[in-house]
Amino acid sequence: MTGERDEIAVVGAGLAGCLLACFLARRGHQVALYERRPDPRSGAPERGRSINLALSERGLDALRRIGLAEQVMADALPMRGRMIHPVAGAPGFQSYSVSGGRAINSISRGALNNALLEAAAKLPGVRIAFEHRLVGLDPATATMTFETPGGTVTAGARVVLGTDGAGSAVRGQLLAHGLVTESVDFLDYGYKELTIPPLGGDFALDPGALHIWPRGTSMMIALPNPDRSFTCTLFWPTHGTASFASLGSAAAIERHFAQHYPDLPPIAPNLVDDYQHNPVGVLGTVRCDPWQVDGRVALLGDAAHAIVPFYGQGANCAFEDVVELDRCLDECAGDWSAALPLFQRRRQDNAEAIARMALANFVEMRDKVASPVFRTRKRVEHALERALPGRYVSQYELVSFSTVPYAQVRRRVRQQYQVVGLAAAGLAAVVGAAVALGLRRRG
Template sequence: MTVAIVGAGLTGSLLACFLARRGLPVTLYERRPDPRTGQAERGRSINLAISERGLDALRRIGLDGEVMADALPMKGRMIHPVEGPLDFQAYSASQDRAINSISRGALNNALLDAAEKAPGVEIVFEHKLVSLDSAAGVLGFETPAGLVELRADVVLGADGAGSAVRGQLVADGSVVDDVDFLDYGYKELSIPAADGKFALDPGALHIWPRGTSMMIALPNPDRSFTCTLFWPAGSFDALTTPLQIERYFGEHYPDLLPMAPSLVDDYLNNPVGVLGTVHTHPWQAHGRTALIGDAAHAIVPFYGQGANCAFEDVVALDRCLDDTGGSWARALPLFEARRRDNTEAIAEMALANFVEMRDKVASPVFRFGKQFEHAVERLLPGRYVSRYELVSFTTTPYADVRRRVRRQHQALGAAVALGLGAVVATTRALTRRSR
């Protein structure tokens, strides 16, 4: 039984490690040169926030300690208004739980190293998929040596949101897909270390909410910050000269300019990325070819769950293989059946969290609501848990999180209404007595 994984990114590399434990011969095919020997593509990193779901997957193969050695824990959001003091908002009611900032490139390299060391795993770079017979398991690659054709018993597409495997499956009629592009783009900037120190608090995810747009910044081990602008599509084109850029940021992000000496160069030269949600149906064909991670269900990055969700996919597929006695023909449909509701739930929540981060976090009403919710969590430990904590600090299935949060909000609303009703009734009674 031979397995071909197309895509040696985060998901493909982790998947290879899991399958190697099962004694399966695995070949990872990657269109890029080996990223461990080259230079990362400029402005395309979007730092990752690894939380419990991703950590759970790494623990299962003993990689959590090594991979997370350089990760930086972030215990909450630091809000940067245009004017006024910064505002720290803890992620958890206990104020001690954290998500972890890590470079996508560093994590990918660590997982590639682990896959390379795993028995039975071969990694082949500079192989671009150009054809696929999903029923026969025959793959065609464009390589520096020319076109090559290879065969595998199982083909798994782990090649991201722009998946070539998904494209081949769509072309042969095996699956249909729909990419719901967000009317926003992103561009990366950088805040370097200041005299060898962090220019901002490294224990927080920094947000500059500006209504219809925002910027975030995550810390790096070299004491820099990777910043990402999320602006409406087309708005990046409005700033074309250094003077325009400096004036705009001076007005809308006034604390950034002194900390970002390369801002103008980054803005003018870093590319604008696109954002979207991928919906695919089905995720597999013929019981031998399947999609996993972003290739099947890419989401927008605003809950920090893209990599976490994909890593959880790997754990779920591994369990399906256990539950079907290693039968791929049964495991692949079962994997989709178990995961689809969950991936659709986190896709929905990620979009909702964009609105929260962009429009709401600076609002006094929002801050009061979060403080009230944390107070309820402390009052009812284990019985009331916020959506953010369930998503980021547990492995509760995403679909269950969505259902539980709805029930909690309904119960809390009913309790508040009942309490207000009691106050009103008591006030009326006292008023009548005083007449």
């Protein structure tokens, strides 16, 4: 235990935890990376758990800093826009960027986790302990208790960093000690995953787009995978007549999809089996305060601020947390007691900003993307971007294709809308005056 006291403990070897271990080892720290699961490199993913994610500029920026971006992007599938699938008629494409050249990237979640885990394992000073489930934490001494296949063990550390997801055991321990408060706002929606397999050895849909089936109060999306399949995710209400609870029998499932998603059954032969056997996941926003205690225990990523997935920014935001913590350690000369509070001050407003934008984007994706008004607004927005390059930039581009802080994005977009609104009002006034003058002259 004496040697352990010199380690930085990272609890949770998911995406954020593995990336954080790499950054800390690069700084010369001894790192202990604890994970409750067995080694994910030696097993198959759980059924119904997302196998891909959308990686954009914030996540790529973090990967570049440890030299992994090129490796990860080798298997990436760039998605340059949304493909909207109506109930009737042909799908329509909506570009994400004004140039049409920028893309978010569909990445295998498991492959990315494994790449980060391998990178961490190769670094000097990193040790990884799988099948270690945190069941106790003394925040005053940073002493942890784990359940393992061999029994209960204890371990100490200089600092404990919780990167163990929305259901964080580290956050749970801090709550039990009365050191943090939390709120969890669940949506009245859940999610279930389906699969579209390759068709004739190729993609059944255009792999260069994120596919959306907007249906007003519900929707489905599909992202391409490197094996030429698509992972579909249903986002439906959890209760009511058009919800997960309302469909039971195979016949009812087939009728519902034939009516509301008619282009799916012909390309999803396992639709009924997937629907009946894949679990329904919950969707919610986690907030807590503070994110750290006495410069000794802290939370990062979803453990501190889980968000709903509708902006594709969960992993990107968590990666940005790691970059910011690294920056704070630089500015504080490695003093954790100063760096951790600074990290929270720098990131908390940004986490709240993306949480709100993600909730708003859910409404946009399920209700608005198919409407003529929305399409017109996007055309106007792209026209403004072409007319005012660098001065007018859409919210989507700022979030997905830049590292402008999320809170700053929200402020900038509000200012842009105000300017555009004033300009539109001024133009309307000029046009109105011209029309009135013309009428008077004719009169």
